[in-house]
Structure formats: structure tokens, C-alpha cells
Amino acid sequence: MFDAFLQGFQFILRVDTYLYIIIGLAAGMFVGAMPGLTTVLALAVLLPVSFKVEPMLGIPFLIGITKGGIFGGSIPAILVGIPGTGASIATCFDGPALTRKGQARKALEMALYASVAGDALSDIITIALIGFFATLVLLIGPPEVFAIILLSLVLIAGVSGESGLKGAIAAFLGLGLGFIGTDATTGATRMTFGLEALSGGIPLIPLIIGVFAVPEILGAVESKAPRFVSERVDFSRVGERLRWHEFRASIRTILRSTAIGTWIGAVPGVGQVVAAFVGYSAAKRASKHPETFGKGDLDGIAGPEAANNAVNGPTMVPLLTLGIPGDNTTAIMLGAFVAHGMRPGPQIFQEQGPLLYGLMITMVLSNILFLAVGYVLLKPFAYAIQMKKAYLIPLIVILAFVGTLSTGDVSDLGIMIVVGLVAYILRKLEFDLAPLVIAFVLAEPIEYSLSQTLLYARGSILHYVFVARPIAGAFMAGAILWIAWMSVRHRFKRTPQPTEP
Amino acid sequence: MKRRMFLLAAVTALATSLLAPLPAEAAFPDRPITLVLPMGAGGSHDLHARGITSILGDILGQPMIVKLLPGGAGMQGTAFVAKANPDGHTILFTHNGFDLLVPQTQKVTFNSLKDFKSIARINYAQPMFITHTDAPFKTFKEFVAYAKKNPGKVNLGHSGVWGALYTPAVQLIKETGIKVNMIPHRGGGPALQALLAKQDHIGGIFATQARPHVKAGKLIPLAVIGDTRIEGDPDFKNVPTTAELGFKDVSFTMERIFMAPAGVPADRLKILRDAFEKLMANPSFKAFMKNIGEPVQFMKGEEYDKLRPGRHSEYTALIKEMTKK
Secondary structure, three states: OHHHHHHHHHHHOOHHHHHHHHHHHHHHHHHHHOOOOOHHHHHHHHHHHHHHOOHHHHHHHHHHHHHHHHHHOHHHHHHHOOOOOHHHOHHHOOHHHHHHOOOHHHHHHHHHHHHHHHHHHHHHHHHHOHHHHHHHHHHOOHHHHHHHHHHHHHHHOOOOOOOHHHHHHHHHHHHHHHHOEEOOOOOOEEOOOOOHHHOOOOOHHHHHHHHHHHHHHHHHHHOOOHHHHHOEOOOOOOOOOOOHHHHHHOHHHHHHHHHHHHHHHOOOOOOHHHHHHHHHHHHHHHOOOHHHOOOOOOHHHHHHHHHHHHOHHHHHHHHHHHOOOOOHHHHHHHHHHHOOOOOOOOOHHHHHHHHHHHHHHHHHHHHHHHHHHHHHHHHHHHHHOOOEHHHHHHHHHHHHHHHHHHHOOHHHHHHHHHHHHHHHHHHHOOOOOHHHHHHHHHHHHHHHHHHHHHHHHOOOHHHHHHHHOHHHHHHHHHHHHHHHHHHHHHHHHHOOOOOOO | OHHHHHHHHHHHHHHHHHHOOOOOOOOOOOOOEEEEEOOOOOOHHHHHHHHHHHHHHHHHOOOEEEEEOOOHHHHHHHHHHHOOOOOOOEEEEEEHHHHHHHHHOOOOOOOHHHHEEEEEEEEEEOEEEEEEOOOOOOOHHHHHHHHHHOOOOOEEEEOOOOOOOHHHHHHHHHHHOOOOEEEEOOOHHHHHHHHHOOOOOEEEEEHHHHHHHHHOOOEEEEEEOOOOOOOOOOOOOOOOEOOOOOOOOOOOOEEEEEEEEOOOOHHHHHHHHHHHHHHHHOHHHHHHHHHOOOOOOOEEHHHHHHHHHHHHHHHHHHHHHHOOO
């Protein structure tokens, strides 16, 4: 095995591989930065490129798109508060605030460094512990997935909102939106109000644009936008760079988020969005100055950005060791393997060991290119966004419309507009919409893993979860203990306030 | 830079192609053809589509663009094509389950038999009943006997309700009267994973997915669904079929088919059908199919259209039986 690892190095001394990675990274960042276009779509469209070239070129190319796409999404999130992809929703807490404070460049550079660091570390951990992760994949079934989501939710809860009640209402709305469509376990349609447009459920991209971009426009129209018309993102004036001591202050956050992202990446069906939220929450909880979060804290960028990229490494493990893709991204990468007659599985390390190790080493090295390409492209992206916000935001919305139309159905536009109007009203009522989005994202995996768990338990749920599945039981207990600790701590805090009824 | 321009161009082209008016008399196809897949990215249909569109585009003289419309158990994408402009520029790549079975299990806005015509069937995939090494049975007959003796004890994993792996299981339940614990998974990959993790005792898996694990000795194939063995396949040629074992009703195989809205003019339908015949002789298509490990079992659209009404009523009976209680 170590021999194959050493032989893998012969594959990495190729200039053309790195050329493909650079093209992939640039394409990924571009697609990620465009709300309405997704990384998965870009991967699917560009997959045939990998049919025509050998695996050592095609697969790094696809890896480049994935890495670049997650980072690209944070560019509009930071500059205008509209996430380019689901993975960068949590970056919207502090990104726009930093831009308003004139620290857009600091924020973008922090996002880039945190993304690269999170990705590189998780790749190295994955390669070093691939045997461990391969075993872990088979130990994590529906009850474990459910317990881990539950624990994540408990950790996220209450971090973003000011009012617990409004946050809860938003979360329940999100869950409700997530349940619209087809009931995955029985195949029946539900909560569609008889509308065919809703029979497929609400897709994530129209929801994100509706929640983040539409209220922005309506708000500008309503106030006749004196602020908007004059406001512009001037990169030359706010172009102060990230200083070393600022990065150093966030290293702990980056390491913590990398650990969180790597762990979540090993759990099937949870993914980048949740990792980013948990990374943000953990950063806020651990911070010495949690009150600055949401008002423009660089740790609030580093937390989610390191976590969402750290998901990348472990998601490759079930693909490579079992031939089972854990998400859409890896499913498309599987296509790049099988189109060359290679089917990843238990024996691929014997059959194609050097090539696989070569690919993994390339994965680690591509992070250096990630840093370089990101650094070079930050400027043109920021220049493009330097135009007046009065033009920029409508332009982004138009691009989002075109993007949605090109990948989906006309009904997606309707969904986008209705969600946008509702989001606008909720914002007027001072609702924080982050709990809505996270609950929406988690609605399906929560319901699915719970109903599977109940089917496996055959009626004896406590015995099944706490005796037959100790890992799930441990996470469940962890969630309960955390809730208990939080409520106890709350009481301690509240005692000196006699005004409480 | 080039990639970005290309993507930008692709998006613009898509946007304009959706808005452009159609000239009355024009050579067909005169603009890119949209191939709708009523499923998500990364499945076996997606992979087939990526390979086929990159070759078929050259045969037709216009590029083909894959549009993924998952949701509503395949019905959203199917309805999209049923209602698309029947000018031949929008076609569907689906399977017989989404084509004729699922529309009977929910309310849909189209008529499966009247609103579609077949362009071609390119192949079919036979699922297999597979078990892992620790299961309390080693053959298919032992499994049926065990399930009879222990009602509700066997976990049977499948890839989703009325999916390609659910339907044969339902046919088996109907024929033998056994009771099993049916566990849904989000697709074939998670179903395979649950079997490898030994959470499920038995599962329905396609040959291409199962092969590395059968070779590694982790999974044991019990029976191939249908009446023909997977011929010429060194790993699976010795696996008996359900028909051989005496389960005549367990017959559902997944046929990968290309469909057009029924309103497409006859001359245009012929151009599409002929293009697929040319595709079958194309060497890069053959090489692609060999690499992804899928067979080519071509059937002309005209012939496949003749099979559809019979299939439709067969599924009607099955659904009626299964939802009776």
C-alpha cells in the first residue's frame, strides 16, 4: 500500500494536470459566484470533457470545479449579501457587514484563506485516515444521521436570532416549505395545494434567491433608494488587505471548523450548508466577543468558509472505497471514472492503487493552485461588482432568473417571486430568515432518516437507538445534555433579573 | 477564461432558445435539442445521457443539451415534455417505471399512452436480489422460506417507492404472500450501502453497481429479475433468474427509453428515430457503453410503442393489488 502511494508520485509530475485544475477552479469560481448557477450543474455540463481525456486530467478538473465553486459562492455573499450557492448562506451573517464597514477585501481574503486551509487540511486528514473513514461510512446509518442532524440543529439553534420565538417561527416555516412536494417514503404528493408546480418540492436555488435577493430589491424600491443609488462597492478605497495578525487570530476558528466540516463530510446526506452553519455557530460560541458576530467579525467569515470546504475530502471516501457516491457532486465524479472503464470499489486500490494515490496527492496540491487562482481572480470579481448597487442588484437578479430558467422549469420563477414577497414581509416584521433556510435544507434528511430509523426499529425505538446503535445513542444523549446545560446556564444568567415575570 | 465565456454563451444560448419563435418550415433540427431527464444528476441515466448527447449531437447536426428536472418521483420532468412545444426540439430520456407505472400512482396532468411516442429503447437493466454474507439465507428459495417463517423480520432495501428496485420486490410479495420490512433509500447508492453495512438483509441492486462487491466476496447475488440470465457476463452468468426459480410474476426490468411528445410531426419523429439507429452503429458510442459496463439492447421506437399498452395494463393490475388493503 505504501508502495502504491510512492508510485502515485509519478502521476503528479504533469503540467497538463495542473492546467486542467486551473481551468476547473476558474470555471467553478465563476459559476459559484453567479446566484442561480450551481456547481453541480457546471459539473454535469462539463463532465463530457472528462470522457475525452484520461482520468488523471478529467478528475482533477472536476475536483477543481468543486473546490472553486464553494469559494465562488462567498464572493456575492460578502459583497452584496446574496449567497452564490447554498454553502455560502452562513457567510451572509458577517460578510455584508464587513463590506459596509469598508473591509470587503479583508473579508474576501479571509474567505479565500479559510477555504483553502479547510480544504487542504481535510484532504490530508482524509488521505491519512482513509481506512478509518471507510469503516466509519458503514457504521453510519439512518439513526446516526438523524442523531447527528439533531445535534447540529441544537448547536445552531439560537445563535443567529435575537428573538427565540421569531427564530422558532421562521424555522417551522422552513420545515413546512421543505415538506412540500413528494413524500419520499411513500411516493405520495402532499402540501402542494393542488399546484403542479409544487409537486416536485421547492428547489434550493429559487428559495435562496427569493429569500436573499428579492427583499433587497423591494427594499431599495420602497425607500426610493437614495442610499442604494449612491452606494457602490469601491474596491480601490476599501482595499485594505488582511493583516497577518488578523489571520492568526482566526487560526483556531479555522482549525475548529475544519474538524467540524471533515466530520460532517463523513456523514452521508448532510453536506456543506449544515457544515457552514455549525462552523459559524461554534466560532461564535467559542469567541471571547460573541457580540461582534453578525456585525462584521472576521471569525464569522473564517468559521463557515473553512467548514464548507472541509466537507470535500471525506465525501470522496465512499466514492473511492465503495463506489457509492454520497452526493450529487461525487455521483458525477463517479461518471468520470466509469466512462474510462474503472469502477471504484473495494478492489480499486489493488487494481489502480498508484493512480488513485496520484489523484489524492493532486487533490492536496491543487489547493496551492486554489490559493493562487483565487488570489488573482479576487480583483476582477470585485471590479465587476464595483458598479453602483442600483445597477448591480437588478443585474444579479436578472442573471439569477436566467440561470434558474436554464436549469429548471418556468414554475421555479414563480416560486422565487412568491418566496421573495413572503421573505420581504417577514423581514419588515424583523424576522431573521437564517433559521428558515437551515430548517428548509434539513427538512428532507431529517424526515427521511427518522422514518428509516422507525422502520428499522420495528416498534422498539428506544432499544434500537440506545442499545443496537450506540453511536446514534451517544449523539442523541449529547444533544439532550447540551440542551439541559444551555437551559441551566440560562437560569443562572437570569437570576439577577427580577423584572422577569 | 475560455470556460467562462463558454458557460456564459451556453446560458445565453439557452435563454434565447427558450424565447426564440419557431419558423414555420425549417430544416429539422434547426436549433439545439433539449433532452429532459426527470431525475437528478449523477445517476445511470445522467451518465448515459452525457455520453449519448456528446455523440448524437454530431449525428443530428445540432448540439443536445441535457436538462435535469427531478422531483415529483419523475413526474415533473415528464409533464414538462408532455406539455412542451411538439416541434421535436424537446425530448425525454426516461424509463418504463416513470413512463407507465408512476403516473398511475399519483395525479398527473398528462396521459402516458396518448401524449408520448417512443423514439428508441437503448437497453434495459435487470436488477438482482442480493444479500450479504451474514444473512440467514444463502439462496433465493431459502430467502422466501425464511421470510414466510419470520413475517416482517427481513429488512428489504430498495431505491424508492415504485422505483426500479421496489417494483420487482412488490411483484414477489404479491406472488408469494411473504411479509417483509420494506426500507426506502434515497437511490440505489444508499441502498447498496445499507446492504454492505448489513442493516438490510436483502436488497435490489443493479449488476454494474454490485460487481466490485460481489467480486470482493462481500455480497452474494441470489437471483436476476426477469426470464433471461445476464449472458456473457463472467461475474453473473451463473446467477439464476426469477423465472427459472418459478416466480413468473417477478419480471420488472428497467428499460432506458427516449420519448417525444405525441404531437411531433411524423417526418421529424423519423429523423429522431433514424438518428438513434445511426448511433447504435457509431464506434465511439459502442466504446462508451463498453466502458460504463452497460449493454446495448436496441429496440426501434415503432416496436416499443406496440409494447406500451400491454405494460400499462399490467402495472394497473399490480398497483391495484398492492394498494388494496
